[in-house]
Amino acid sequence: MKTSVIQLTLDLLNGADMTVALEFNPFLRDYQQNPHGYYRTMRNEAPAYYIEPLNVWALFRYDDVVDTLRRPDLYSSRDWIRNTLGEYDPVPQVTNLIAMDPPDHTRIRKLANKAFLPGVIRKMEGDIRALIEELLDEVQDRGREFDFVHDYAAHVPVNVTAKILGADERTARNEFKRWTMDLLRAPSRSVLPQEDLDQIKRSMTELREYFTELIEFRRRNPGNDLVSVLVQAEEDSQALTADEILSLAFILQFGGSETPSHLISSSLLNLFDHPDAMAAVKADPAKTADAVIDETFRYSSPVHFVSRTATQDIEIHGQTIPKDSIVMAYISSANRDETVIEDPDTFDITRKGNSRHLALGLGTHYCLGALLGKMMCGTALTRALERMPSLQPIHETPEWMPSYWVRGLNTFPVRY
Numbered sequence: 001m002k003t004s005v006i007q008l009t010l011d012l013l014n015g016a017d018m019t020v021a022l023e024f025n026p027f028l029r030d031y032q033q034n035p036h037g038y039y040r041t042m043r044n045e046a047p048a049y050y051i052e053p054l055n056v057w058a059l060f061r062y063d064d065v066v067d068t069l070r071r072p073d074l075y076s077s078r079d080w081i082r083n084t085l086g087e088y089d090p091v092p093q094v095t096n097l098i099a100m101d102p103p104d105h106t107r108i109r110k111l112a113n114k115a116f117l118p119g120v121i122r123k124m125e126g127d128i129r130a131l132i133e134e135l136l137d138e139v140q141d142r143g144r145e146f147d148f149v150h151d152y153a154a155h156v157p158v159n160v161t162a163k164i165l166g167a168d169e170r171t172a173r174n175e176f177k178r179w180t181m182d183l184l185r186a187p188s189r190s191v192l193p194q195e196d197l198d199q200i201k202r203s204m205t206e207l208r209e210y211f212t213e214l215i216e217f218r219r220r221n222p223g224n225d226l227v228s229v230l231v232q233a234e235e236d237s238q239a240l241t242a243d244e245i246l247s248l249a250f251i252l253q254f255g256g257s258e259t260p261s262h263l264i265s266s267s268l269l270n271l272f273d274h275p276d277a278m279a280a281v282k283a284d285p286a287k288t289a290d291a292v293i294d295e296t297f298r299y300s301s302p303v304h305f306v307s308r309t310a311t312q313d314i315e316i317h318g319q320t321i322p323k324d325s326i327v328m329a330y331i332s333s334a335n336r337d338e339t340v341i342e343d344p345d346t347f348d349i350t351r352k353g354n355s356r357h358l359a360l361g362l363g364t365h366y367c368l369g370a371l372l373g374k375m376m377c378g379t380a381l382t383r384a385l386e387r388m389p390s391l392q393p394i395h396e397t398p399e400w401m402p403s404y405w406v407r408g409l410n411t412f413p414v415r416y
């Protein structure tokens with residue numbers, strides 16, 4: 001009697017007591033299309049749950065997710081790269097920032113922060129705006145119907161990240177797009193054919209060679225880009241090594257190239273679904289952009305979960321998570337937790353404290369690109385609406401990507 005991801009089995013046949021078996025399988029399409037009903041049930045019925053097909057433990061409540069992110073001593077990040085990329089880590093010589101725990105993480109993060117200080121990001125704002133205008137010119141040259149995801153939103157972060165890392169020329173930006181697309185396929189490596197795996201490997205090698213040369217070039221010719229800032233970053237007379245810079249450049253590209261695209265598309269969808277909010281944004285884009293972006297982070301979190309490894313047996317909600325298990329902290333579920341967020345299933349850009357969401361993580365590994373991401377997404381959304389005020393969706397029902405990890409629209413046909 002398998003009818004849905006969460007299945008209530010009533011064992012009435014043999015007259016036994018009613019037993020309720022709960023099953024949560026994030027590979028199922030129904031969950032990927034509409035996860036929030038499932039999350040609500042999991043928060044209420046099984047807040048700590050073993051997902052058999054993935055061999056991981058999942059936590060769904062806001063407070064538990066916060067604890068996971070705030071306790072690196074209990075929930076380590078050490079297996080992040082191994083779980084995500086396996087043998088396709090382009091810089092295996094050093095541990096990546098995202099896979100470090102304190103105190104190692106603290107040193108690298110302090111240095112990397114220098115490339116993301118508000119003043120540094122502000123200096124890049126003009127370039128980012130110009131790039132977004134260029135992308136919108138291309139969209140508008142194509143005609144009055146286009147796919148908002150593939151023709152626009154997906155290009156924004158790849159191009160912005162390439163640009164701010166110092167890969168200015170158009171050809172380099174196109175290479176970046178190819179490398180990024182290949183890199184993002186690595187988490188599915190167990191089901192990919194050999195030729196795709198070879199392609200990922202080739203892209204990793206090219207990416208590595210490209211950044212190695214770029215870092216050397218920027219040592220001699222510093223510019224206004226992040227690689228230059230990283231090359232010069234020093235803390236207590238400690239600078240980053242070449243491999244550390246390479247590893248950081250890679251995680252910036254990986255972290256910064258996809259999720260903002262989902263956020264841009266989801267915020268447009270949310271505005272189409274909420275005409276009052278759309279009217280407010282059109283009336284005053286500068287004043288409302290931050291609120292739309294923050295509420296979309298909460299309501300349509302682009303990342304479902306972040307993963308950690310249990311450093312010891314953990315007792316939680318009557319379950320024991322064994323030492324060395326992978327734990328998925330469902331930030332997307334936490335952001336709709338009714339015990340913490342009032343009326344969580346309503347999209348409300350006037351919501352007080354809407355930046356309390358966990359879509360960008362929390363604590364030690366809080367998203368390094370948060371400020372940049374918000375600025376990029378806010379500008380991409382509001383400029384698209386300013387330049388195409390009659391923008392509207394072509395279909396009623398959106399189709400979400402077939403992914404258990406990220407949440408973004410698969411396609412989004414629009415006209416103006």
Ligand code: HEM
Pocket residue numbers: 077097098099109161251252253255256257259260263302303306307358359360361362364365366367368369370372373374377
């Ligand atoms: C706008 C959409 C974005 C979302 C939803 C997002 C989400 C996240 C999340 C949830 C984490 C925490 C990971 C963890 O705890 O394991 C994270 C970390 C990170 N993000 Fe983002 N991110 C976004 C944009 C960006 C951008 C634009 C960049 C850079 C250009 C970036 C770079 C990073 C890096 C380097 C980390 C690791 C920080 C550390 O380990 O200390 N992200 N991001």
